[in-house]
Amino acid sequence: MPGTTGADRRELSIDPTRLTARLDELGQIGAIPGTIGCARLALTDDDKAGRDLVRTWMEELGLDISIDGIGNVIATMPGFDPSLAPVMTGSHIDTVATGGRYDGNLGVLAGLEVIETVLAAGIELERPLAVGWFTDEEGARFPPDMLGSLVYVGGLPLEDALEIEDRDGAVVGDELDRIGYRGAAPTPGRVPHAFVELHIEQGPILEDEDITIGVVEGVQGISWTELTITGQSCHAGTTPMRLRHDPGYVAAAITTFVRDLTRELGGSQVATVGRLDLTPNLVNVVPSVATMTIDLRNTDEATLQEAEARFRAFVEQTAEREGVSVDSRTLARFEPVEFDPRVIDIVEQAAERTGQSSRRLPSGAGHDAQMFARVCPTAMIFTPSVNGISHNVTEYTEPADLEAGANVLLDVMLTLTSMEFST
């Protein structure tokens, strides 16, 4: 095996006890009482505590740690040829407000586990291995999601990212300073040799088919829109229906419309209204303003564009009929991503070599890996989610599946170190 010295990689496997112990310990930070879930919204105090913990583990392994201007943290195990770009893995450790302990965290801690396993075996590699976590992947606090990896690959200028505000007016740059994670490493960051991310599926397919490893071929396109609908606040008892300009009604009509649209478009099309706020939000007052978000996703860009166009047309017609005005803002828009066929093959072969069942599938969620797909050969590995549940405190993946996924990651990363990609 070129570029490798030390023990035969085929004898290597990760330590499942250490991996689950670290997942448990990290899950204690921001733990939601009475559940196995946790809440570490990006750049909050709990996110900082989680970062500090994982950073300690990285330091204990003697890895080189760099922190860039958006707070991405990369830990590198050097190779013996310093001119070579690393094989990188990574994910995120921020969560949604009612999140689980596996989403994102698994990819970071399994990456750390891979490096610790390689180090413990005394294997020396020509290429560096790196594991990182990327800021605000969830986008649950600061839009867009995958913010840190987007900045890492040069998809958004750092100065623009630093000015993004959350709903309460807190600013990314200030929050990074506050928790001490605005670093000096430059963005865009160094382009990896290849990138692979291990993640829970967050959907029901692997469990339904009793398959352990998902070989991820690509990621759905994502379209997030925020609408601010302004009508006329008035008395709920005295205003005849024909004289109303009710933005809450318009928001409801949009919500049922996008549900109907998914049925009509079929395929992978999904649509979600996750956020809705009425002003003044009182039982006996017709609202003056409704603010809502619409999340549309599809693996097919043309169908996603059709969904967007029909959604926009419905909003326009309904607003006109009700006599309300609408301000529309794009919070995120990512085209569907296709991963590198060579890396996809390597993942599939690694599953076979480690004795795991596998199937190819697309990712319904956005992931940091899709940003790296812009700059280097990239793919992803999925492990099953019990009941397909994620973004929920009951999110769970069986320990045996965590172990299998991390061993596939180990195999893939070592293969990638000796893989040459002609560009």
Added chain:
Amino acid sequence: MPGTTGADRRELSIDPTRLTARLDELGQIGAIPGTIGCARLALTDDDKAGRDLVRTWMEELGLDISIDGIGNVIATMPGFDPSLAPVMTGSHIDTVATGGRYDGNLGVLAGLEVIETVLAAGIELERPLAVGWFTDEEGARFPPDMLGSLVYVGGLPLEDALEIEDRDGAVVGDELDRIGYRGAAPTPGRVPHAFVELHIEQGPILEDEDITIGVVEGVQGISWTELTITGQSCHAGTTPMRLRHDPGYVAAAITTFVRDLTRELGGSQVATVGRLDLTPNLVNVVPSVATMTIDLRNTDEATLQEAEARFRAFVEQTAEREGVSVDSRTLARFEPVEFDPRVIDIVEQAAERTGQSSRRLPSGAGHDAQMFARVCPTAMIFTPSVNGISHNVTEYTEPADLEAGANVLLDVMLTLTSMEFST
């Protein structure tokens, strides 16, 4: 004129400058910057400041002031026969969160103006005149609305009312203590000889028909329901539509259903979804819980019951189809009220005698007067609302209409002092 001494009542009229000056001064408390509106939610610090101001004015006139256990404040001008029950007027001085300065306040300050006018003229009456304000009429903080007058007439035991909580868990009894308005006067309160309330219309009818005085024949029935819809929070990207249990979608379907229902039932039927909260309320998470209110009103009890039944059936069907559970709670339920024909006639004659145009109409909103209709002869007087707008910072009534309304109130109250009602 029996029971009256002093100046001829036909020469009397209220002082419009003093009335509007007091409305302006009270409107400064809780004023919403950049508007003529104000926010004095019941039992807040701003409500206390408003109460203190109006109480000072009552004290300056030497009136007998009583405060009962729910914080209703009644100021009485004694008659020369202490055994007789008063002719009472009154309304409320709490507002919604984005309210105007006329809703409720006009009725209280015009009542004060009537008494000051009678006092200034040196008229002595056999019967007392009384003006009061009633706690939490809006129900915008503590359900149900018209809480204070409901307790005054014995419709709700005081001890139950004192335990009602707002959305943040603050309790009526504690808040009354905090602002110093839990009084010693007993509830139910003394039954008045008759009750009449002056209020802005809060709707567009009088202005549309260029009429100054509304002779209110009754009040729409009100049905307030709060639904807590519980589904399954999950990831907005990875969960196929067929596997979703989305309470936000159900809330939206209910919102559009009740709009359609008003069109189908026609007549005076109105329906409003004024409050809706999603949990966790994030762009990329299917909500776990939706909490919403539905406000249904009709002048006809049978049709209101039909609306309620069809609404309940739709909720049940839709919840079952989506696989969510629903908890339903009645926040308020008042049957339509018919005012006393004799008092209605007196209001109509007073409009004619003071040279004002008038028409009979129902009230779309609930008012304290409807509580008094349970215990004594009662009616209401409406003045126009510009553009029909109320529960909004742009709520406005022309000074000439305020004056006309207050003079009709003066005439009606004096007539009622000498009216004998056979029960």
